[in-house]
Amino acid sequence: MIKAILIFNNHGKPRLIRFYQYFSEDMQQQIIRETFHLVSKRDDNVCNFLEGGSLIGGSDYKLIYRHYATLYFVFCVDSSESELGILDLIQVFVETLDKCFENVCELDLIFHMDKVHYILQEVVMGGMVLETNMNEIVAQVEVQNRMEKSEGGLSAAPARAVSAVKNMNLPEIPRNINIGDINIKVPSLSPF
């Protein structure tokens, strides 16, 4: 069983946290800090498995993590999960995020935290692996997103319009139209 899924950046700021077992808020933050502390000490060429810290559970749990550029993806699992399998699962999850967000980067995770949660919900449910086929996951997520959008309704329309205009990337209206040197031969007008 997967006990927790944590994504945080190189400075320890959490980008996504999902616990499949109840911990109080204080405990959650403490676990994040401790996990970051353990994982950030690791070199890049050592193995991806860490015997877990003392907070998140006894001797049965280990941390399986992957480091992608600025983000650490950490899965805390117990002995009933295959370690190499979880490593592959992290890979599948990241590739799914990539497909859903088009070249995903850390900012996408920051600003669309809820969407990342929904994608994760299709992969892992209740601490167990649900679906590992990337195309299937992406398809389901897209259907759900479409459903949500279509539900917008009239009340949300003005707000959507406003935000659409705000987000529209209008190119700057040029003050000076400089089309370079063009010799426009103006034909001389014949006198009446």
Add this chain to the structure above:
Amino acid sequence: MSPSVPLQEMIRAIRSARTQCEERGVIQRECAAIRAQFRQTDNGGRSHNLAKLLYVHMLGYPAHFGQMECVRMIASPRYSEKRVGYLGAMMLLDEKQDASLLITNSIKNDLSHSNQYVQSLALCTLACMGSAEMCRDLAPEIDRLLRSSNSYIKKKAALCAVHIVRKVHELGELFVPSARSLLSEKNHGVLHGAVVLITELCERSPETLERFRKVSVPDLVQIMKGLVISGYSPDHDVAGVSDPFLQVRILRLLRILGRNNEAASDAMNDLLAQVATNTDSTKTVGNAVLYETVLSVLDIKSESGLRVLAVNILGRFLLNNDRNIRYIAMTSLQKIVSTDHNAVQRHRGTIVDCLKDQDASVKRRALELSLALVSASNIRSMMKELLIFLSSCPPELRAHAASGIFNAAERYAPSKRWHIDTILHVLTTAGGDVRDETVPNLIQLITNTSELHCYTVHKLYRALLTDISQQPLVQVACWCIGEYGDLLLKGECQETEAVQVTEDDVLDALEIVLQSHMSTPTTRGFALTATMKLSTRITDNVDRIRSIVSIYGSCIDVELQQRAVEYNALFKKYDHMRAAVLERMPVIQKNSLGQTNGELSEEPIKESQPGKVKQEEMALPQQPAGQNVYLTFHKLVCSTYLNQFKVFFMLLLASAPTVTVYEKNGVTLTLICERQSESGLTVTLTASNSTDSDISSFTLQAAVPKSVQLQMRAPSRDSLPAHGGAKLTQLVVLNNPNKVGLQNANRTVPTSLTSIKMS
């Protein structure tokens, strides 16, 4: 109240805050706005607010006021609101909160919703935070969904069922039929869920295991064959292996079904061999499947050819360059080391090499495995490697390594001298991390090897001179110098080179320990007692010892002060007893709990002259009339916490009926314990004499730890006539008001010299 901004705006605002204080301010403002919005009934942007709250929650700020809002959102008919509502429920609610009861009804309704995505939301939430009551209520619904035709729902329902079974074990029965039928599905997601469900059911109940064993093994084998042999299928392919996740799951289930069962194992043999040979091991996924196959082969009753193949695969893993694979290989070798010991021994060289790896996780695995592989034949070479490892190992592994080395040394030591050398080596390298019992164990070992006393004390003295920071080492060294100081001063020793040590040197060394800041109070106690013991073993500097001891009579540490004062008294008033009290310790017998022999030592004192040096350890008592036979527990008190006192005390506190604690040379002493109250105990001591001559002036003494009160009544007589003519009885009342356990009693033993003469 300003209208709250959408999620992205808020995130931008939080990120632009430059200090923690600024961030807190932004978040507080936002939370206030959100709370106000929650109080309004109709609001277009409700889902945004909850999403913002969840973001704030992730950063660590309190978000409990959103719980009721979650409940309301879940009940809303709009999909977007339901979605966020359920997400909020999973993050903020748990079964301990009251609000979670309120969503049960919503979940129930949503489970029969027409939209499959709404159903899936409900299933997901139930699987994440469903309490036992909720599970009981909704289990029939889940069972119905397991039979639906929608594979998306079926796979989610399967995992939900797993959660239900985990919460309420009895409901497992309900899901067995549906689980069986799910195995004939084509959809891999559903199959995966079904296999997980069956695994959970089998692990919970042996009867279910039996049923599935009979029925499902052929099906599973069929599915696996399909996966392994079939060609490339783009849907499920991961780097060339067809749905490795499903393969791994099925292999695990096969392992559980085939354990301890010949028939099932036979059915799987071919399949496992096929998987083992066909899977491509160049990528991680292939290795994952191979690894699982190996574990399954080794766990079921497979044929020997297959086992050899499996161990070879593990050996290959061990030599792989990828550290992950090596870690995995060692983990699996750990699992089989108890059953296939010889097979693992073949790879000992590689494992010992991994001890030198840079990676801390690999080191940890290698340490565990090396400790498991130590045996009588390879003890010397393994110990060399382990000691090298100990000197360079990361601090978190030190304690484990040290205790592992001690256990191994104890079990397989080829010679006593080697054993003592090894322990000394460990104490010098990792002395700070060893466990507390090491010190008394080591002392016991040293006293038991009487031929090596000279060698040991010389080595310890030299170690003490180099380094006094490792407390266990210092304690053992002080104890030995105190006990065997005379051997140290004699100078010659067969085993090591001779070094002239003067009395001043020895006292200097002990004084340094006494005064050093690095010494703990326990160590100081050891050093003081050792100094005192030397007073009977050296000739010239007794005055120096007296002055040292008297200085500590006004020490701030109460323990040391008490000791010093009592030792002073030993110098002054009880000088005639000093030699007797400070004599050599007898051989300590290793005892286990339940032994009745109280390990009492008997020391006849022929002529107690103060200052006389007693060289012999335990002389046989002679029994002419007029001898005082001291059954002294003094000796025990002079030494460190020892097992014998533990046993004796255990006897006292455990109200054993009648115990013969001493039977030597015709003198028998028995104890009868009776529990009077919760903390009180009456002990009747009965002594009898079966020799030919009378024993007169027979006195019994006893000492107890500080937390126990002792009261002696007068004995019935003070002489023991011959041939068991009459018995001497004495009543002792013990009171243990603090109900001090044995462990604690142990620790307070080396404190008082309180001995109360029973006469």
